[in-house]
Amino acid sequence: MNKNFEHSELRAIQYGCGKMGKLILRYLYEKGVTIVGAIDSNPSLIGQDIADLIGLEQKLGITISGNPEEVFAKQPADICIVAIGSLMTEMYPLLTIPLKYGVNTITTCEEAFFPWTTSPEFSKRLDSLAKDNYCTLTASGYQDVFWGNLITVLAGASHKIIAIEGQASYNIEDYGIALAKIHGVGLPSAEFAAKISQANILPTYMWNSNEWLAARLGLTVKNINQKITPVIAEQPTASRLLNRTIAAGECLGMTATIDLETNEGPIIQAKSTGKIYGPADQDTNNWTIKGQPDINVTITQPATVELTCATIVNRIPEIMVANPGFLTTHNWPSPSYRGRILPSYLPTK
Numbered sequence: 001m002n003k004n005f006e007h008s009e010l011r012a013i014q015y016g017c018g019k020m021g022k023l024i025l026r027y028l029y030e031k032g033v034t035i036v037g038a039i040d041s042n043p044s045l046i047g048q049d050i051a052d053l054i055g056l057e058q059k060l061g062i063t064i065s066g067n068p069e070e071v072f073a074k075q076p077a078d079i080c081i082v083a084i085g086s087l088m089t090e091m092y093p094l095l096t097i098p099l100k101y102g103v104n105t106i107t108t109c110e111e112a113f114f115p116w117t118t119s120p121e122f123s124k125r126l127d128s129l130a131k132d133n134y135c136t137l138t139a140s141g142y143q144d145v146f147w148g149n150l151i152t153v154l155a156g157a158s159h160k161i162i163a164i165e166g167q168a169s170y171n172i173e174d175y176g177i178a179l180a181k182i183h184g185v186g187l188p189s190a191e192f193a194a195k196i197s198q199a200n201i202l203p204t205y206m207w208n209s210n211e212w213l214a215a216r217l218g219l220t221v222k223n224i225n226q227k228i229t230p231v232i233a234e235q236p237t238a239s240r241l242l243n244r245t246i247a248a249g250e251c252l253g254m255t256a257t258i259d260l261e262t263n264e265g266p267i268i269q270a271k272s273t274g275k276i277y278g279p280a281d282q283d284t285n286n287w288t289i290k291g292q293p294d295i296n297v298t299i300t301q302p303a304t305v306e307l308t309c310a311t312i313v314n315r316i317p318e319i320m321v322a323n324p325g326f327l328t329t330h331n332w333p334s335p336s337y338r339g340r341i342l343p344s345y346l347p348t349k
Contacts, residue, residue: 010320010343013037013071013103015094016083017045017053017064018176020108023309024081026054031313032341033079037071038064068094072101079316082107085178087202088119095126095137102133104319106312110205112139114212114328117221118203127326136322140315140329142308146285146299147209147270149334152216154287154295161291164213166206166270169284171277172253173241174305183253183274184230186242192230192251204228204256206270211260216330219262227257231275239276252276266291314338317345 012033014025017040028035038050046066051059065071072080080098082105085091091109098105115123130137147166155161172180180186184196207226214221231252236245246252253275260268275281285299314335322332338345 008343009034010079010316010346011036011075011077013039013075013077013080013098014050014083015039015068015080015098017050018042018083019174020305020309021081021083022053023306024083024312025050027309027313028081028342029054029056029060031338032343033316035060035062036077037075038062039066039068039071040064041066068097072097072103077101077103079103079319080105081312082109083312084109086110086182086205088112088115088122090178092119092122092126096129099126099129099133099135099137102135104135104322105130105137106315106319107137107139108141108308108312109139110141110143111203111208112137113141113143114208114215114330116328117211118208123326130326131324134324136319136324137326138315138319138322138329140312140335142302142304142311143205143209143212144311144315144329145307145335146302147206148212148216148330150297151213151287151289153334154289154297155217157295158289159292161266161289163267163269163290164287165290166268166287167284168206168271168286169273169275169281170304171281171283172274173239173276177241179274180241180253180276184251185239185253185276186244186246187230187251189230189232189249189251192254196254197228197230204258204272205274206256206258206272210258210268210270212328212330213268214260214262215328217266219264219266222261222263224258224260226259229255229257231255231273237276237278241276246276311335313342316342320346 010033045064049059050062080103088111184192233252255273257271282301283304289295
């Protein structure tokens with residue numbers, strides 16, 4: 001448990017106050033968490049009271065800062081929620097900040113969900129830093145439930161598994177400019193090939209989730225490969241995120257297909273599509289377990305952003321009592337609903 005923790009109060013710092021961070025702040029407030037700091041690099045947010053951000057009438061006296069070091073130095077905290085980037089290369093320097101102050105940390109970073117093969121050196125350094133400062137780092141979000149634990153529970157009803165196949169889609173408009181850039185939104189197809197498709201060494205969301213799923217099922221990876229293809233606009237598509245119309249022939253986003261072979265036999269193939277949605281598009285989450293017997297599950301129009309944020313907040317009590325280090329949730333119990341305030345789930349000293 002974090003050495004600074006007191007059962008009567010759970011103190012949190014929100015790192016990243018965009019669309020997801022804003023919702024996480026609201027969920028933290030409603031679950032009885034004391035918010036002691038908020039950080040963002042967006043000049044339009046810096047100096048704003050978080051009460052205005054999350055729609056409260058009464059000010060909370062916590063303003064968004066652009067200086068993370070100052071926030072952590074001045075505000076003792078038990079937990080930090082980092083909701084910014086997707087790749088370990090960009091997240092590594094940010095994650096070191098709360099860890100060096102001994103603050104338990106959970107991030108929405110998709111690669112951090114299971115980064116042991118895609119970013120082994122960054123993972124080892126963060127693990128050592130967390131242990132040195134007696135705190136825990138983990139990652140969670142939508143995939144923790146809908147690409148992970150949901151599938152492992154269904155697999156528990158299987159006699160034999162030949163293959164697991166998944167398909168998911170999400171609207172890039174809901175996540176921000178950084179994600180749009182990674183997905184090649186707005187690029188001509190030739191430029192997409194040069195900047196995105198040829199960068200296959202960069203893991204996409206399903207890559208790390210598939211490895212998490214294999215580990216959760218007790219399977220070992222024999223081979224894994226990834227194919228990235230652009231989603232090309234067939235007609236002009238307006239984007240509020242880019243504040244322009246994406247022309248026909250430009251990229252709306254991309255589809256990543258991951259094929260994972262295991263030494264034990266079952267194959268895991270998952271496909272995720274992230275793009276700028278048109279009027280008829282919607283989020284999807286479909287999985288099939290092929291074997292004895294076949295199992296199919298479809299989540300209709302999942303509220304991906306809200307589900308991500310709720311899962312992050314629901315994981316907090318587990319982080320607070322976990323061993324120090326960088327731990328991935330494949331060894332943890334499935335996420336649980338938290339109907340009471342979060343401090344009430346923690347043991348007293």
